[in-house]
Amino acid sequence: MAAGAPRIFVSHLSGVAVFDPTGDQVGRVRDLVVMLRVGQRPPRLLGLVVELATRRRIFLPMTRVTAIQAGQLITTGVLNVRRFEQRPTERLVFGELLDRRVTLTETGEEVTVLDLSVHQLPARREWEIDRVFVRKGRKGSAFRRAKGEALTVEWSAVTGFSLEEQGQGAENLLATFEQLRPADLANVLHHLSAKRRAEVAAALDDDRLADVLEELPEDDQIEILGKLKEERAADVLEAMDPDDAADLLGELPPDEQERLLSLMQPGDAADMRRLMSYEERTAGGLMTTEPIVLRPDATVADALAHIRNPDLSPALAAQVYVCRPPDETPTGKYLGTVHFQRLLREPPPSLVSSILDSDLQPLDPEAELPAIAGFFATYDMVAAPVVDEAGALLGAVTVDDVLDHMLPEDWRESEFHLDEEVTTDGS
Template sequence: MGLLMFYEYLDKVEQLLEQKKDIELYNYLENMHAADIAEVLENLEVEDQTQVFGLLSDEKATDVLEQINSEDFSSLIKALTYEKKVTLLDLMSQDDIVDKLIELPESRQKEIIAFLDYEDAEDVKQLLVYEEDTAGGIMTTDFVSIKKDYSIYYAIETLRAIAPDAETIYYVYVTDDLDRLVGVISLRQLIISPPNRAVDTVMNENLITVNVNDDQEEVAKIVTKYGLLAVPVVDDSNVMLGIITVDDILDVIEEEATEDIFRFAGTNEDEIYENDDTLFERVRNSVTSRLPWLIITIFGGLLSATVLTSFQSTISANATLALFMPLLAGMGGNVGTQSSTITVRNIATHAIEGVGIFKTLIHEISVGIFVGIVCSLLVAVAAYFMHAEYHIAIIVGIAMWANMTTASAIGTIVPLVFKKIGVDPAVASAPFITTTIDLTGLTIYFSLATFMMANLPK
């Protein structure tokens, strides 16, 4: 929903609330998407939230509960009658219930689970046991499965009975007597197959599955790679435990991308604050997430100062050299960031595998060489026209080329090394690359200056 559209919805709802036009408000809400209603509710006062939510039909209210944040979910459920709580929670999918409960205190979790029927309550409790970022933590147990020895006719009749409670019926999973996954059959294949044939004669045994303990990011890559609408989740014995649908995968992709962006910038998702967070909480979250990486950068700067100290005599001999330090550091940092961004992205999407690592390195270094040549020529000419001595212009130009080439190599190699040793490259690359490029850039610049000033004719 665009920002203008959101404010239009919010203003209209607030206007109808103020005018107490409940029937008109009900009709207006029924024509809105559940995600839009959820966003509007999150920006209303608690009393208004309850009033608006109470006007929704059961189906629309269920969709809204699945879209809204955990805190407002808890608040809205608490305000409902016992019968309404039971009805709406029964209509919600189990994975969506778990997504809301996992962010609530344990005592509140138990209160809400108490309104579920016994079977659903046990399933939800089991899902809460799994780690949040694993396949088990995002799967649902509301899936459709049939036995391999069923006839097609009996399988379809079974589906008629159990499909209403399933998350999706695009894929029908086939299990043996021990509930081990042995095949999958599409709804289309079921419909067109002769009714007297056995399911195991038409099912697809070429299965793509994920383990219940797999990381959610790996699951997202598998679903994306094979273009699946859902992927089955199994345990170590291949017993089917649940499914993960594509809508959950979209949430995972957004979550992981957001996490990587924050990490790459040297911060984290704790800086995303809720509307009711106090200023102190916002500042505290920002300080605690940013400070560690800034401290690392400070130490990197101190190392750079140490390098400069060792070349103090060179700088004293020609102070003009110092004028170009910010330019060299800035250009090297930009090139390194560009290369590392591309590399981290390719690592995340598994685009760098095997020989692809070597090709990526050669590509980025080649880019660094050629952009370095162009930029070094421009800088050398600019330095000369800024009345720098010709040998200073030559030093600055060569140093610029060497620094940009080195920076592109560092920006590529560092994420690859971190990935190899098991460190998330999105977390550690940025501060490490910045420090390394500054150190190598200054060393190249002043080493070159020291050599050339001692050997070139003035």
Template sequence: MAGELIYAFRVMRLPLLDAGGSPIGQIEDLVAIPGRPASRGQPAVAPRIVGFVASSQRRRIFVNANRVEELNSDGARLRSWDVDLNPFKPRPGEVLINAELIDRRIGTETVSDVGLLQAGDGRSTWWEIDKVRLSRRGGIGRRPTYRLADASELPGLFDSPTAMEAEAARLRDFHPAEVAAVVRKLPDAQRRQIAHAMDDERLADVLEELPEEEQIRIVEGLDRERLVGVFDEMEFDDLADLLGQMSHAQQERMLDVMDDEDEEVVRRLLSYEEGTAGGLMTPEVIILGPTATVAEALAEIRNPDWVVSIAAQVFVCQAPFKTPTGRFLGVVHMQRLLREPPAMEIRQIVDDCPTVLPDTSDAEVAEQLASYDLLAVAVCDAAGRLLGAVTVDDVIDRMLGTEWRKRHRPTRSTGSVTP
């Protein structure tokens, strides 16, 4: 439907199709974010659709607009076969077209539909809200009248309660590093506002991309309930790095909001010297026993919550299967798993691999990763128990030093607020 106006009500009657064209759900609503008027030499940005709410397998799920390959009269067809079945959660700054916008009163008129127009920049495409269909009730015995208005004529229709909520919504699909670059340009008051507008998972991702001192300034402004939610979403190694920059009193306050198990893990990480494998490692890796099957290992690797460097291999250990584990046996790499039958036990394909001790220097860790072409190297104690792993991205972070995150990095045009 490129180049032609498509109405939201029409989209909300379409099936959600997998990459092969088979129906897997039904679209129920569209999720929009605010636009931005032209200002300071920047062009206006129209409100746009960032995704669709669909019912699938008795769940209401969110489908990112970037994952839709084609939208036509047959339905919304996905680019890939993967479907995120996590329940849909509305975020601050977003507007649900059907649930919140349709039937909204504007003076003597009522919003009855919105018209979408496909747009693009040569690299990607999206759907902008171009028109708003307004109806006016007729007199006794008269039919309602309708008119089409440009979305730009109704600038307040898609506005969020605050500018920072609108900004957080516009940044939804940006990489956390790009969002962090935007946040760093804001004064402290606006940083706190945009942090408040982000959900816990998004704020955790952005914090991990900021220098520690800037993380501290944001974290100190969060109440206890928000700290619990954000810390629960952060990686343990990033959390330990953050607390490692705080005073003892600040550390104890932050540790106090964690549950006992998480607190124990973070305290253990804080006990290692900076610049060592222990200080760099993450205790959250994929761990299975030797009798687990190839199918079970691949199922773990498919979990989208694992970062690429962790999902590249499975660490095989004797029980218990949580760090610190039983005796470490070796690793099975993803490529090997893809070549073997699903029912095979992974003990048959375990690779012997180098390990490092917690007090191994970061330079020696980097040499091991480079020498064996690894994305992660196991950290074991003197008894051969797995404590965690150091990933190549953490080593690169260390090699770049503490100042690299402060240097300016280009970001996509967002229509961001200007301090």
């Protein structure tokens, strides 16, 4: 959804139909899932509880919502149909927050929550609850609605929702470190006791945990994954970058690998198996299978729209790869690369096929780490295509993956420095 989207009151989302990009209805909204935060900070809207036609209720992350308009909600079409299970740090808006008694900070008067409004943060894909619609006077009953003045106030103007700034539960710890980058939160987790590490990992949402796992040492990754339910472990692996997930799967016993792969979406499992077929320190083992791939008739405007995706790392967003159909890896014939700086210099209607860098030789999937590092250093690249002998694009290697494998194994231990301290008792 575009930045600056209008404010939406949650009551307007109850029962709203949910559609995929082709216009087929997949279900209806039954609740909203939020995470409360310490103090008066507005809660983050994590996603929606959607009831499918089969009556099963699933979780739809807000990152997979592309539009909310005219009494309908449009998704990317990617759904995880496993049954929704509420986690300790999550609150249901309809089930737990509406009709609740809270207190106006300024006057100390008790009011009843009638509605909440959500909005999307500017230039980000995150959503927050920002305002509360309340009614003064005593609470009504099922047969008689209480009378009193109704007003809309900022979230910070009421108390009775947010987490208390005390205790050492995973809920408070998560709220305290919510603004940390994944690498810094990974450092926090690494230094927690095993018990507390498992509690925090269990409370993180799948995408956040996936980002953090990618930054943790191998032993911590295996420990955390082993303490998750198998279905959730598969979900987290799907949310990780394919190359990192394949590396982690490769460290598990073969029978455990197969169990987790069988629980993953077929396309994701196929990517994992393909990556695991290569030696770890080769281009095939290091590559991601999800670079930006465009067809020759795509325009510069199309390419720029793709590289603006906030979920892409800077290295993956640095260039697009032009291939003949099919345009998912492994693709049709690889034609060349277009660097983002070139895109910025060309008219938006221009075709990407007219501005290809086709002179740069791609990496062979069997190329080993020293050769890959030499390639990056020689051509000042941050990402490079990996192409098989038939000329199909298999994926792309990024400079961060090369560095991860060239640095000493304990580099995370020696290079992380946090200004903040975390209490680690609770084991």
